[in-house]
Amino acid sequence: MIKKGRTLIFENPPKIVGYASAVGKKESKGPLKEFFDIIFMDTTLKQKSFEKAEASLQTAAVNRALKKAELLPSDIDYILGGDLLNQLISSSYGLRSFNIPFLGLYGACSTMAESLGLAALLCESGAAKSAVAVSSSHFCSAERQFRFPLNYGGVRTPTAQWTVTGAGSVVVSQKGEKNLPQIKGVTFGKIEDLGITDINNMGAAMAPAAASTIESFLMDSGTKPSDYDLILTGDLGSLGSSLLVKLLFDNGIDISKQHNDCGLMIYKVKEQDTHCGGSGCGCSASVLCSKILRDLKNKKLNNILFIATGALMSTVSVQQGETIPSIAHLIHITSGEV
Amino acid sequence: MIKKGRTLIFENPPKIVGYASAVGKKESKGPLKEFFDIIFMDTTLKQKSFEKAEASLQTAAVNRALKKAELLPSDIDYILGGDLLNQLISSSYGLRSFNIPFLGLYGACSTMAESLGLAALLCESGAAKSAVAVSSSHFCSAERQFRFPLNYGGVRTPTAQWTVTGAGSVVVSQKGEKNLPQIKGVTFGKIEDLGITDINNMGAAMAPAAASTIESFLMDSGTKPSDYDLILTGDLGSLGSSLLVKLLFDNGIDISKQHNDCGLMIYKVKEQDTHCGGSGCGCSASVLCSKILRDLKNKKLNNILFIATGALMSTVSVQQGETIPSIAHLIHITSGEV
Numbered sequence: 001m002i003k004k005g006r007t008l009i010f011e012n013p014p015k016i017v018g019y020a021s022a023v024g025k026k027e028s029k030g031p032l033k034e035f036f037d038i039i040f041m042d043t044t045l046k047q048k049s050f051e052k053a054e055a056s057l058q059t060a061a062v063n064r065a066l067k068k069a070e071l072l073p074s075d076i077d078y079i080l081g082g083d084l085l086n087q088l089i090s091s092s093y094g095l096r097s098f099n100i101p102f103l104g105l106y107g108a109c110s111t112m113a114e115s116l117g118l119a120a121l122l123c124e125s126g127a128a129k130s131a132v133a134v135s136s137s138h139f140c141s142a143e144r145q146f147r148f149p150l151n152y153g154g155v156r157t158p159t160a161q162w163t164v165t166g167a168g169s170v171v172v173s174q175k176g177e178k179n180l181p182q183i184k185g186v187t188f189g190k191i192e193d194l195g196i197t198d199i200n201n202m203g204a205a206m207a208p209a210a211a212s213t214i215e216s217f218l219m220d221s222g223t224k225p226s227d228y229d230l231i232l233t234g235d236l237g238s239l240g241s242s243l244l245v246k247l248l249f250d251n252g253i254d255i256s257k258q259h260n261d262c263g264l265m266i267y268k269v270k271e272q273d274t275h276c277g278g279s280g281c282g283c284s285a286s287v288l289c290s291k292i293l294r295d296l297k298n299k300k301l302n303n304i305l306f307i308a309t310g311a312l313m314s315t316v317s318v319q320q321g322e323t324i325p326s327i328a329h330l331i332h333i334t335s336g337e338v
Numbered sequence: 339m340i341k342k343g344r345t346l347i348f349e350n351p352p353k354i355v356g357y358a359s360a361v362g363k364k365e366s367k368g369p370l371k372e373f374f375d376i377i378f379m380d381t382t383l384k385q386k387s388f389e390k391a392e393a394s395l396q397t398a399a400v401n402r403a404l405k406k407a408e409l410l411p412s413d414i415d416y417i418l419g420g421d422l423l424n425q426l427i428s429s430s431y432g433l434r435s436f437n438i439p440f441l442g443l444y445g446a447c448s449t450m451a452e453s454l455g456l457a458a459l460l461c462e463s464g465a466a467k468s469a470v471a472v473s474s475s476h477f478c479s480a481e482r483q484f485r486f487p488l489n490y491g492g493v494r495t496p497t498a499q500w501t502v503t504g505a506g507s508v509v510v511s512q513k514g515e516k517n518l519p520q521i522k523g524v525t526f527g528k529i530e531d532l533g534i535t536d537i538n539n540m541g542a543a544m545a546p547a548a549a550s551t552i553e554s555f556l557m558d559s560g561t562k563p564s565d566y567d568l569i570l571t572g573d574l575g576s577l578g579s580s581l582l583v584k585l586l587f588d589n590g591i592d593i594s595k596q597h598n599d600c601g602l603m604i605y606k607v608k609e610q611d612t613h614c615g616g617s618g619c620g621c622s623a624s625v626l627c628s629k630i631l632r633d634l635k636n637k638k639l640n641n642i643l644f645i646a647t648g649a650l651m652s653t654v655s656v657q658q659g660e661t662i663p664s665i666a667h668l669i670h671i672t673s674g675e676v
Contacts, residue, residue, distance in 0.1 A: 001464055003415070006439055008465055049658050077341070078526065085652065086424040088444050089660075092650035096529040096663045101344055103452060103526060104444040104650070104665075106426050114441060118456075125463030126339055127346050145654075188416065188441060191434040312430035312442070314423065316483075320387050322427075325434045327442075 007220035015176030018069025024165030035290035058094030077128035108310030136167035137280030161279035168285030203240020234284035234308030235263035237276030345558035353514030356407025362503030373628035396432030415466035446648030474505035475618030499617035506623030541578020572622035572646030575614035
């Protein structure tokens with residue numbers, strides 16, 4: 001691989017040999033319904049708690065991705081995963097049965113890009129023949145951990161986003177058909193903190209991190225926004241998305257024609273009453289692992305940037321008056337040879 | 339690099355060009371006092387909360403490790419870190435000022451080995467010239483998050499361990515003097531779960547993970563315990579250590595002569611009333627980044643295995659009746675050429 005500035009460019013781009021998404025009821029009523037592999041209409045997935053339900057989302061997404069890749073868990077060298085729950089319990093409980101060496105990651109809602117970027121790096125470097133990346137979130141487990149018990153019926157502020165109930169998983173491999181989607185490069189992000197303190201306005205907190213990572217990648221790769229079919233951020237939502245476009249525009253970079261946001265794609269935002277759109281690790285994970293990767297596989301998309309963004313605070317840090325640090329990791333994905 | 343079984347063997351072993359530890363008052367009264375770089379006698383490090391204090395431990399350890407390596411933050415390609423606090427706030431707040439691309443990791447008390455192993459892999463693969471690994475824990479932030487408010491004065495059970503107030507940081511580099519300690523290989527662990535449910539007996543929960551990883555490494559590398567000066571586990575404590583030795587002995591592997599445990603080294607266990615010994619991400623981090631790396635640098639040790647172990651539960655998973663999954667990552671470190 002070649003390192004240019006902050007960007008790793010892969011000379012033997014790892015292939016995406018399998019991917020799958022597993023989501024809940026609300027997500028199945030959004031615009032991407034037809035693209036999800038598995039839809040659970042029961043919020044608890046027949047488990048005894050929301051946390052166990054979220055772990056089951058990861059299990060289901062990984063199992064389906066492996067099946068689509070026609071691989072067994074024993075064919076996988078590493079599984080890289082993370083989620084929003086304290087001590088990553090969705091991942092450790094959801095993935096323990098696979099018996100695959102496990103690397104736990106935390107990048108808040110950027111985790112899907114962090115896991116996919118590292119999985120690709122492990123394959124490119126020869127450390128792995130195949131690796132799995134996975135991430136999840138669950139509306140109910142997130143609400144009670146980060147905000148209020150659901151029964152409390154707290155009113156949401158207009159800038160709030162809706163945590164997606166969903167998981168996405170990607171199987172990355174050194175080998176695979178030439179016409180499969182492939183990972184061409186990765187830019188891992190720095191922690192940015194512009195002093196936002198409103199936990200209900202995370203799009204605003206995360207936009208500067210996305211802007212910084214996108215700008216670095218474009219500079220390092222010597223490319224411009226119009227070189228891409230799609231510049232897809234993780235879950236900035238409507239407010240954060242407009243901030244991102246403005247921040248980059250002020251630096252002479254116009255992504256307005258190419259930009260979309262997973263948080264704006266997954267729901268009919270107004271009709272489904274999700275305020276600023278979707279969020280959570282499972283948002284970018286399930287959007288990437290449904291419509292986006294299918295469009296890349298079908299050559300409807302050919303050259304995209306996937307930038308998942310994360311807000312790195314906790315309830316404790318916010319209660320202690322801290323600002324919200326953020327991060328964004330970028331993955332450059334192409335559709336493979338025609 | 340070469341992959342044998344689950345083990346990565348580095349052909350161009352990354353060098354450890356700097357390391358540092360920062361600990362608290364209790365740790366400074368233990369047997370390793372003279373080896374720590376920084377000792378804070380004030381439990382809050384003059385910060386307004388224990389969580390901010392823990393973040394400052396990471397900042398201090400990284401700053402000192404960079405200074406000893408004679409490198410600036412701008413010389414570092416990636417910083418890999420994690421801790422026990424929900425959403426890794428010690429790392430995200432403690433490391434945000436460095437302006438280095440950040441990869442957040444969570445492996446509970448195995449995090450120091452996870453971060454060091456990935457940092458070494460990034461260097462070996464050419465993704466990084468230099469990378470920093472860091473991890474921390476703080477007795478007071480851990481107690482109130484995982485157990486009881488300190489003021490409550492809860493009585494500890496005999497099998498409990500004492501969370502170390504400390505951080506350790508290692509600077510790994512592609513280049514460096516030949517006589518510096520170097521990382522020869524890594525075995526990343528699988529999630530093991532033998533059904534332990536007692537949150538005050540984590541040594542027992544983690545011992546099978548350590549046994550599995552050590553056994554895999556010895557098989558993959560074709561070596562035996564007597565080939566090593568030291569087989570150092572992260573923080574199994576006294577109970578977990580004896581279980582580990584027994585588990586391996588039952589499989590025909592006798593590590594009793596080479597084995598020691600960071601949790602047993604950091605305190606005068608009986609005199610300092612730490613029951614089964616030290617624990618926490620900062621335990622293995624601060625022991626590795628003090629006496630162990632100094633002994634490797636001075637050739638008092640020449641060939642060691644460092645196996646940090648983590649218990650991957652949360653208070654929520656335990657309250658929901660779940661067992662405690664565990665993991666152990668192994669790093670093979672030598673003293674470099676004489």
